[in-house]
Amino acid sequence: MKFPLYFSRKIAFSKDNKNNLSRVIIFIGRLSVALGIIVSLITVSTGLGSKKAIKERLGDFSGHITIKSTKSNSSYNTSVLDQEGLNIKNIKALPDVATVQQYAMVTGIMRNENSFAGIIFKGVDKDFDSLRFKKFLIAGKTPFFSGEGYNNGVVISEKIANDLHLKVKDSIVTIFSKADQKPIYRNFEVAGIYKTDIKMIDDQFVIGDINHVRRIQDMKPEEIGGLDIFFKNINKIDQDTPKVEKFIGYKNYAEKATDKYPQINDWIGLFDTNIGIIISIMLLVVIINIIMVLLILIIERTNSIGLLKTLGATNGQIRATFINYTLIIMVPGLLYGNAIGLGLLLAQKFFGIIKLNPKDYYVSVVPVDLNPLMIVSISVGILIISGLALVIPSYLISKISPVKAIKYN
Known part of the structure; x- marks a missing residue:
């Protein structure tokens, strides 16, 4: 096992994390990730579900396309x-x-x-x-x-x-x-x-x-x-x-179901915009919180960083260690977020808890589309983007002097 991954796991599962500032920081990081996953899952599932439900209702009543005379x-x-x-x-x-x-x-x-x-x-x-x-x-x-x-x-x-x-x-x-x-x-x-x-x-x-x-x-x-x-x-x-x-x-032409009712087609188009905006906001919140977690962990473990540098660890290895450490912290947040988010979506799918006014939304119950690929993509995407976002803040480690770090308290 490579040194950064091994050492990051040792830090992550260390008993020290239960008795110091790390406990609070880790909780904040996991909470932000869990909330990001929950909001993202609900936004995408209900957005795609609404698009699909409205299209299917239009199509199943009057045909997916209609052939008419010119x-x-x-x-x-x-x-x-x-x-x-x-x-x-x-x-x-x-x-x-x-x-x-x-x-x-x-x-x-x-x-x-x-x-x-x-x-x-x-x-x-x-x-x-x-x-x-x-x-x-x-x-x-x-x-x-x-x-x-x-x-x-x-x-x-x-x-x-x-x-x-x-x-x-x-x-x-x-x-x-x-x-x-x-x-x-x-x-x-x-x-x-x-x-x-x-x-x-x-x-x-x-x-x-x-x-x-x-x-x-x-x-x-x-x-x-x-x-x-x-x-x-x-x-x-x-x-x-x-x-x-x-x-x-x-002398005949084909007309798509959504083209028959342009106002509905415009309404469906808004879902893509809304989904993109909400996902971007939640991703930004998660990234900011995870970067904050990384920076505080670096400051808290300055002594450890100085010791590692004294023992011959490179800046790259130490950066990788703390990035891996932060990503490991995220995993429980991903699991809890998926469990809660999917639980809420399944409840809505099978029991139709949240109702809508069909005059405004064209459906009477909030529809849910549980696409396994979409669910996995959200979690993996947040994990990868967060990992990339941590690269630049991790360069703070290279600024830490081994001598001053060992003396740091």
């Missing part, structure tokens, strides 16, 4: 998807594509004797992924859409249900308007109620049979308004979108 305007009434160059079979065959579902949309007004609500009626076909949608259901079920005839069952949001005082199996009249024509009335039955916690979705969208939209929009039986494409990993959306675009034709 004729589509700002209206929610979809234009017919152009079939020239569109190859749905090849899109489904892409390795990263999980499912593809057809849809068409039209705007309308749901009305009863109590109130009314403007809605976007999203008609889906037999390829609708009801299992993916199931996570949003809070009451009832998703109707079975066979692609034939007209299914009058619809799934409405909790917000619309509350506004119109509706519950499962209630009937509701919906009015659709067409240019230069009389309004079209449809009577639907509430089959299910969903909740995504994303206001822009919950305030408007109703899921129903695509054949109703086809009839209202005078579309042919085989025509569709767009495609919702779901990837196996939403984090690869930027890499996978160009692969899909090869098979959609030049």
Whole structure:
């Protein structure tokens, strides 16, 4: 074993540390490291968890990317998807594509004797992924859409249900308007109620049979308004979108889930900034405290430094000894910090202790993403950066004269 590492361990585990200033200094150093680890773990885990949860909610409701016609305007009434160059079979065959579902949309007004609500009626076909949608259901079920005839069952949001005082199996009249024509009335039955916690979705969208939209929009039986494409990993959306675009034709375009709602995309982008700022502050606090610990330990053990120099130890060996000593002091702080931080995160993950207002945060519970690589990286990163930060202060040792140090008391 090399001398610096051996001697640093002897100092670290020395009984002298329990009866002098070292005890207080070591406690302060370990406490700062533990707090730094706890705050860093919570910041990164909840920040990444929030980004992931919001992206998944957006994507799982309306597709990770959506294929639309270039004729589509700002209206929610979809234009017919152009079939020239569109190859749905090849899109489904892409390795990263999980499912593809057809849809068409039209705007309308749901009305009863109590109130009314403007809605976007999203008609889906037999390829609708009801299992993916199931996570949003809070009451009832998703109707079975066979692609034939007209299914009058619809799934409405909790917000619309509350506004119109509706519950499962209630009937509701919906009015659709067409240019230069009389309004079209449809009577639907509430089959299910969903909740995504994303206001822009919950305030408007109703899921129903695509054949109703086809009839209202005078579309042919085989025509569709767009495609919702779901990837196996939403984090690869930027890499996978160009692969899909090869098979959609030049008269259609692909729109990412996050691009549909730019305000949400901007909100998600803030997480990266906030995580970076908080991690930087905590790292600075840890480094300052660890440097303080090193300097006080050097001053406290000036006699030992002088003795080591007299016995032939080089400045480099002594610096390495005290850097190793300080890093060894940090290890219990790392362990306690990880234990407490992970304990708090696991409690939040499984029990959802801390709640949020979905109107402001788009999720109702603080989400947690426990990535093992991230957890290890935080601890190793703090240890390495702290070690590098100790190099310059350790040069104070080279200024200590052996003769004066031995006399120092």
